[in-house]
Amino acid sequence: MLAAAIGIQPVYVQAKTREEIQQEREQKKSEQQGTQSQYKQSQSKVSSLEGQQDALEEEIQELDSQLVEVIASVSLMQDQISDTEKQIVKAQEDYDVAKAQEDAQYLAMKKRLRYLYEKGDTSYIEILSNASNWSGMLNQANYVEKLYEYDKQMLNRYILIKEEVAQKKNDLEDKKSDLETQRYELEEEQASMQQMIDEKRSQANDFDAQIAKAKQEAAAYKALIKQQNSELARLDEEENAIIKAEEERRKAEEAAKKAAEEKAKAEAEAKEKGAKSSDSGSSDSSSNRSSSSDSSSSSGSSSGSSSGGGLKTVPPASGSSGSDIAAYACQFVGNPYVAGGTSLTNGADCSGFIWAVYRQYGYGLPRNSSAMRSAGREVSYEAAQAGDIVCYAGHVALYLGGGRIVHASTARTGIKYGYANYKPILTIRRIVG
Template sequence: MKKRIVCLTLALMMTATQVVSVSASREDELREEQAATSAQLDATYAQIDQLYSAKQQLQDEINSLDANLVNVMVSIQTLEGDISNKEADIQQTQADLQKAQNAKDKQYAAMKQRIQYLYEKGGNEAWFQMMMSADNLSDLLTKAEYTQKMYDYDRHSLEKYANTITQVTNLGNQYQQEKAELEGMKQEYEAQSVDLQNQIDTKKANSADCDNEIAYAQEMANEYANLIQEQQAEIEQLEAERIAAEEEARRQAEAEAAAAAAAAAEEEAAQQEQEDQTVYDEDGNEVDASEAAENGDTVYDEDGNEVDPSQTTTETTTEDSGSSDVEYDEYGNVIDSDNTVDPDTVDTSSSSSSSSSSSSSGSGSSIVDYATQFVGNPYVWGGTSLTGGADCSGFTQSVYAQFGYSLPRTSYEQQNWGTEVSYADAQPGDLICYGGHVAIYMGNGQIVHASNSRDGIKISNNAAYRTILSVRRPS
């Protein structure tokens, strides 16, 4: 009887557990889905952070390219001014050349006229007749000296004008060469400006792509966040329903167990009352107590004591049913050696809950001597190799670095390096800064510099061939 009560109780509890278990299974499934959605949301936010970083890097690069483009455009404007000045110098040189040529032609014509006059007057004997017509030796010497001076004057004048023409011609050629160099630099700067503008356009397009990707990722993040909220709301609803179902199942199980225990106790008491007490007659034979009571027979217990058969049945029943040694568990079952409920063997929950967690001592002449040994090496835009190729600022940076001086990389930054001095006070080893170009002053108006892709590293004899913006002395 006791085992049957236990089985009934366990069956009721298992039925309730199965009902709750369906809800718990869906709850666990939702929690797994929510964890996966949270992981996707975190990944999306990480992607947004990466896109913002990439966009910021692109913006920094665009700003840097814009600054470089402005500097290149300023250099182009400066070169255009220098070219214009050089054209004016060339025009002036051409005018001076024409003037010198006219003077030479005039002097030559006068000389020819004098020679022609002498020959027309006396032919081949003109000089002899002029000397013979002298009144005395003094007059002869005077005429001879005059003739020599006239000859020297004509020769000196012709040589002077010839030298002037040569100098003006050389100066014109120099101006033409300098103009060509300036125009070549202008073309290179214009090519740089086109390249910079293309880079800026490309990076702006990439930045726009980043904006589109950020917007899309933000939309996905919003959808994930909304989905997590919906999942959380459903989880909380299922959890509340599960708790309510568990509480209702527990209450019903306790009520049914208590009712079953009470019914079993009543049944056992009734059966106990119906059982006959073992008694004996005077001959020692076992007789039925109830029958003996009805017949009025005298009966004895197993010890030979006379007992009242009607009292024996009542006392036995009372003694058995009123035992103070009987205990009940929390489900109303009797606890004894044959019927013991182990709480560890009873699953009272629907599901288990989850838990979660070089030295600087070089002199200016040393710098010049070191720099000039690379004359003839190529010009490479963006390069810093003294042998393999360098641009103007890369050449100066690498040369000064050999003497412990750390120059910035670009010509625009080098214009603020060192100590500024006037061009009149320039010394060998000083840095000459032009618009978008730098050179090393050699003294006597000469510079050594990485000129352009055509001439490479070269020596120029006129440091002021273009506008000088600043002269910087190493310090």
């Protein structure tokens, strides 16, 4: 089954080269950046529209409150007008009564004057004929001794009552006119406010449509970003498959080359020993067997070292740089991920992998990923170099340069290559240099 999978893999990888995949990835990333920008713009548009709509709703509520007050004022004003009209009617009635009393008093005085005339006293006739108005007649009557005090008092009283009632009626008419003017103005204000509320409610309904459209656009951009993420993940898998295939091919070529060299060496040694055996006789033959035994033992030991670990590793050199550490770590790509493990060949987790690599160079690092975030010194992503430790939330990786990393990824993918920015970076720590 493994052979079948290996047999299928090259056919899949040969469809695209690493360069083509990288170019396609860069293009997809560029497209995704544009999509993310549009998505943010659409979200901002939704927030802006919702804010404007909220402000408009507050305006409508405020206008509604004001409109209620205006309507109440109009109603109150109408009640006041009705009351004033009733008062005007009452004032008119009072005026009519006062006028009737004045007329009655006038008739009574005329009767008394006629009586005096019939008795022969002409002074009252002169008063009646010479006076131009009631006030004048009253003033002249003051000089007449025989005018009854009662008539004078009653005449003054009725005139005063009539004038007061007339003034009250005029005041009420003015008040009614003022109230009607206020009512008209309030009704105009009510109509204006109602029109304004209707317009703003129409705007609010329009905001509903705009917000719905903006949300629909945002959802479309979000779906497109998800699709683009899937495409980028697919490209990563394709490139990782190519890298793994290249690594396996390189290992196979190295193993074949080494086997050929060992075979040639063994044949040369056998040929040389055969020549010596012909010259030295039986003594040399015994020695040759001993040498052959030693050679077989050495060859078996070498073979056991290669097959026992599954991968022949190159030991690190002393005084190595971060690039040397990174290159050394790449030997173990394809080996398994084991939770809690620290074996570069049999399996390690993310922090165990980096811990074991640095341990080969004499560095003692913390054993877990969170503690590694404090190891060494921090450097920026722009200043990152090969051998630096890239720290994520709950994960660490070894930086290779050019945006690439090597890390013990998951139990499914094992130790593999990847991209440093495949998820948010918390910090980058430099141990060497």
